[in-house]
Amino acid sequence: MATMLQPPAADLLTPPGDAFLRFENVSKVYPTPTGPYTVLDGIDMAVNQGEFMCVIGHSGCGKSTLLNMVSGFSTPSSGQVVLHGNAITKPGPDRMVVFQGYALLPWFSAYDNVYLAIDSVKPDLPAVEKKEITREHLAMVGLTEAADKKINQLSGGMKQRVAIARALAIRPEVLILDEPFGALDAITKEELQEELLTIWNTQKCTVLMITHDIDEALFLADRLVMMTNGPAAKIGEIMEINFPRPRNREEIMEDPIYYDMRNQALDFLYSRFAHDDTE
Amino acid sequence: MVSVPQPSAGSSKNPIRWLMLNRSTWLYPLLGIGGFLLVWQISASLNLTRLPGPLSLWTNERTRELLLYPFYDRGGLDKGLFWQTMASLGRVAQGYLLAALVGISAGITVGLSPALNRAFDPLFQFLRMVAPLAWVPIALVIFQKNQPAAIFVIFITAIWPILINTAEGVRQIPQDYRNVALVLQMSKGRFFTKVLIPSALPYIFTGLRISIGLAWLAIIAAEIVMSGIVGIGFFIWDSYQQNYLSDIILAVLWIGAVGLLLDRAMAWLQSRLTPGQ
Numbered sequence: 235m236a237t238m239l240q241p242p243a244a245d246l247l248t249p250p251g252d253a254f255l256r257f258e259n260v261s262k263v264y265p266t267p268t269g270p271y272t273v274l275d276g277i278d279m280a281v282n283q284g285e286f287m288c289v290i291g292h293s294g295c296g297k298s299t300l301l302n303m304v305s306g307f308s309t310p311s312s313g314q315v316v317l318h319g320n321a322i323t324k325p326g327p328d329r330m331v332v333f334q335g336y337a338l339l340p341w342f343s344a345y346d347n348v349y350l351a352i353d354s355v356k357p358d359l360p361a362v363e364k365k366e367i368t369r370e371h372l373a374m375v376g377l378t379e380a381a382d383k384k385i386n387q388l389s390g391g392m393k394q395r396v397a398i399a400r401a402l403a404i405r406p407e408v409l410i411l412d413e414p415f416g417a418l419d420a421i422t423k424e425e426l427q428e429e430l431l432t433i434w435n436t437q438k439c440t441v442l443m444i445t446h447d448i449d450e451a452l453f454l455a456d457r458l459v460m461m462t463n464g465p466a467a468k469i470g471e472i473m474e475i476n477f478p479r480p481r482n483r484e485e486i487m488e489d490p491i492y493y494d495m496r497n498q499a500l501d502f503l504y505s506r507f508a509h510d511d512t513e
Numbered sequence: 514m515v516s517v518p519q520p521s522a523g524s525s526k527n528p529i530r531w532l533m534l535n536r537s538t539w540l541y542p543l544l545g546i547g548g549f550l551l552v553w554q555i556s557a558s559l560n561l562t563r564l565p566g567p568l569s570l571w572t573n574e575r576t577r578e579l580l581l582y583p584f585y586d587r588g589g590l591d592k593g594l595f596w597q598t599m600a601s602l603g604r605v606a607q608g609y610l611l612a613a614l615v616g617i618s619a620g621i622t623v624g625l626s627p628a629l630n631r632a633f634d635p636l637f638q639f640l641r642m643v644a645p646l647a648w649v650p651i652a653l654v655i656f657q658k659n660q661p662a663a664i665f666v667i668f669i670t671a672i673w674p675i676l677i678n679t680a681e682g683v684r685q686i687p688q689d690y691r692n693v694a695l696v697l698q699m700s701k702g703r704f705f706t707k708v709l710i711p712s713a714l715p716y717i718f719t720g721l722r723i724s725i726g727l728a729w730l731a732i733i734a735a736e737i738v739m740s741g742i743v744g745i746g747f748f749i750w751d752s753y754q755q756n757y758l759s760d761i762i763l764a765v766l767w768i769g770a771v772g773l774l775l776d777r778a779m780a781w782l783q784s785r786l787t788p789g790q
Binding site: 329355 | 708
């Protein structure tokens with residue numbers, strides 16, 4: 235496992251072996267009428283502070299389950315997920331989630347959704363500061379003008395921007411994104427990927443992101459976790475992505491290494507762990 | 514050639530033109546209602562039924578007086594139909610507000626607790642099938658007086674749709690919203706005001722709107738059975754006892770109109786308080 239712990243970038247604070255976020259022999263088993271069903275089996279992984287990590291794998295391989303054990307919505311059947319040396323047992327604002335369906339409250343405006351998050355997590359902060367943080371984060375995702383619009387008046391891309399602004403406004407240590415851009419058109423998707431990188435560069439929180447898109451992972455991530463097929467999914471391979479930051483999409487795509495990595499990931503997903511369509 | 518008439522602008526400004534363009538919205542209802550009244554009047558004139566025709570509202574002298582002077586008050590039970598209706602509405606308001614208060618609180622409690630829901634849902638489903646009239650003797654036994662008994666009948670009739678819909682609304686809060694509250698570690702009070710109530714509000718209003726109609730139906734039934742009170746229900750019963758049949762028709766018109774107004778008012782309130790949902 236030592237190779238996995240190697241830091242991908244030079245500016246990391248945490249020494250290997252004493253990682254910020256660790257999966258320690260994590261398994262998840264669900265009881266079913268036909269007997270126990272193992273979703274994840276013996277996951278060992280370390281994530282460094284400030285690292286951007288993408289998780290890829292076929293549907294049903296337990297990616298969401300893996301991340302739910304970081305957010306605390308799910309707990310391991312055996313093993314543990316450790317953040318800062320403490321086992322994760324329940325959800326908390328230090329591990330904020332950008333939910334798959336945005337999960338914004340439709341009876342509030344974009345502004346109120348962000349403000350409510352800050353107000354819930356830091357109720358003692360002066361109102362002026364809470365308002366300032368709200369405006370600042372809406373501006374970061376380019377929503378200053380749409381701030382007072384109700385959620386239902388916003389497009390999918392704008393909703394996702396609000397969700398990201400809300401998640402980052404509470405300054406989480408870990409940001410968890412479950413296929414955040416899956417439902418968006420290609421142009422909006424690229425815009426949002428770039429915005430996410432820009433914000434991440436300024437805040438340096440640790441990011442765990444599920445994706446189905448290899449190009450997205452190669453553009454965003456420091457490391458790409460490729461999972462084997464379920465049941466009893468494991469970590470198949472972890473790919474280091476060492477393009478210098480800040481990244482430029484065109485430059486990366488001109489790099490011959492990009493295609494090597496892309497082919498390696500494709501080979502993993504479609505040859506070695508091809509999805510069984512009859513499932 | 515001073516100006517070119519614009520069909521869209523002209524149709525909204527000129528009322529006669531508007532009526533012509535939207536014939537189907539007013540002509541068919543008018544034909545339907547007119548036809549109904551005509552058949553009724555003919556069958557009454559031919560003595561096919563003892564029920565007087567719609568014209569009796571005007572031809573019967575006593576009924577015409579009731580029709581033209583809804584605000585008279587000669588003391589006791591001898592009041593105009595406006596005051597009779599107001600007395601009934603007052604009872605409905607009390608019973609209905611009580612039902613809303615208890616129904617919403619109980620509905621939220623039951624909706625939040627699967628155990629309580631399982632314990633009480635069969636009882637609620639059973640009790641809501643009991644007709645308002647069946648509650649009248651029970652209410653009279655419990656309270657021994659007409660006024661509180663009438664309010665109780667309203668309450669017990671109106672509460673079930675409010676309670677059941679509120680509980681359903683709370684159960685239907687999307688898991689995503691609950692998860693947001695969990696990850697932000699919202700306090701109970703904040704979850705209640707910012708997530709639970711807004712999320713369940715459309716369901717609560719569905720219950721409130723069903724119930725206002727039921728409450729109005731129930732008060733008439735209750736008053737008919739409880740003698741000697743001012744109220745449109747007892748007015749009908751009293752008229753029947755004295756064979757003032759055209760008075761009954763007039764009172765029924767009032768009841769229908771008020772019921773329609775109550776329902777519209779709730780619909781309006783609902784559209785104001787739950788926009789865009």
